[in-house]
Amino acid sequence: MIIQDVINHLEDFAPLQYAEDFDNVGLLVGDKNTSLTGVLITLDTLEAVVDEAIETKCNLIISFHPIIFKGLKSITGKNYVERVVLKAIKHDIAIYAIHTALDNHIEGVNDMICNQLELINKSILIPQNGTIKKLTTYVPQAEAETLRNALFDAGAGQIGNYSDCSFNLEGTGTFNGNSNSNPTKGKKGSIHYEAETKITVTYAKHLESKILKALFSTHSYEEVAYEILSLENQNQNIGMGMLGELPQTMEETEFLNYVKTKMNTACIRHSALLGKPVKKVAVLGGSGSFAISNAKRAGADAFITADLKYHDFFSAENEIILTDIGHFESEQFTKNGLVAHLTKKITNFAIVLSKTDTNPVKYF
Structure with missing residues (x-):
């Protein structure tokens, strides 16, 4: 190797x-x-x-x-x-x-914290935008299934818990090749009408070169017509932080002792206790003050992170317990x-x- x-x-x-x-x-x-x-x-x-x-x-x-x-x-x-x-x-x-490539992975840093704390019902706290792309192409109807399968094999068409996702629309395509063309359908110098299938699939942006390779190597046309768009849809499998639930509700001091033991930290800096039980927990390894508002919006009872400054603790506003367990400790x-x-x-x-x-x- x-x-x-x-x-x-x-x-x-x-x-x-x-x-x-x-x-x-x-x-x-x-x-x-x-x-x-x-x-x-x-x-x-x-x-x-x-x-x-x-x-x-x-x-x-x-x-x-x-x-x-x-x-x-x-x-x-x-x-x-x-x-x-x-x-x-x-x-x-x-x-x-x-x-941060691992920070943003669904089985990365924050998932490891969740596993250490034995949290269940996990989800991404701050899904990343701009990571999903959409490909639209046009192919002769007889070749549509072959091309779809090639795109699926390259990783296209994965949406959450579903695979092989596509949208297909049949219509008529027209083209007229010039003297330098070498059309696989029709003849150069005359307009050709072809029964085509419009195929649309989404894919994760890191797969783009693989998706395009599958498109060009499978499509029969000399010139492949295709469009790529970047979507603003949030990616539920990529992003910063995670949200999960304790297997059982805990009293606040019990929760802090639990975190201290599970995360092997010498001390925990935290905001004021609220006299409420803790069930839903947000986590973000490393410096996570930027995610306080996200944890609050998600309805977390507590937020575990690191590197909180003095004024960050005011942001708890009696809505959440902010806990700073240490940068190293959160990523250890x-x-x-x-x-x-x-x-x-x-x-x-x-x-x-x-x-x-x-x-x-x-x-x-």
Whole structure:
């Protein structure tokens, strides 16, 4: 295997097209065509993590957080970011970051929090817009079924819990090929009338190249007529945060103790208790203050996240319990989930869970 083979598995699972625009994801250091010796998975890439990769003979580090977030104007080792990059390059170790591509995945960071808390009836808290596209094309009626099936096989026509979804309308298409044309129907230089089926399907945007390849390789026309539109429909399977329910209603202090134990956190900062039972819970790993209003609109009794500032707690407004469990603590199980996923996909190479504690926050 080469490093690109592992990247393919990662991006099939969590396509980079769904990462946030501000993010820096993908292969950040190294050559994708290098032969693979092993994979080390971590939450953050620090010098100690690179040392661990050297020791375990892993030449690919998969990190949740990107070590390079802003542009580097020089690499001289003057800070920890530059020292990590220098050491990785010196030892031919590649670094790949997945970050918000995994944040937005339905089985990603927030699903892992929900699973740790044993939440049920889960759904995306903030569905992502602009991730669904619509393809319309026109094909001879006799070829419509073959083309539809090719598009379905490429991933088109998936809507929620339904597959093979399409809209079909029969009509008449006309065309007249010039002297340079090579029509598969009719003759060049004369107008042709063809009984056609208009086929419309939706698809996830990361599948576009695969969908178009299926269209062009299956369609019989020399020039394929097609239209692509980006839809504003929300994607119920992609987005930030999750909403779920506790198996049983809990009293507030019982809930806080439950979260503290399950999420293995030393302390929880929280807004005022409301004297109400807790059943519906919103979660968002990492810095989640931007989602407070979404959690409230969703009717959550509590919101679990991190990096809340002083004034953020006022936003609870006696409607919800805001809980800050710590940035590292909210994402700590992410690397375990990645190890579990890749171990199923790659059986002939070591997938190593980093033992390095990368949490920069300590508690006294």
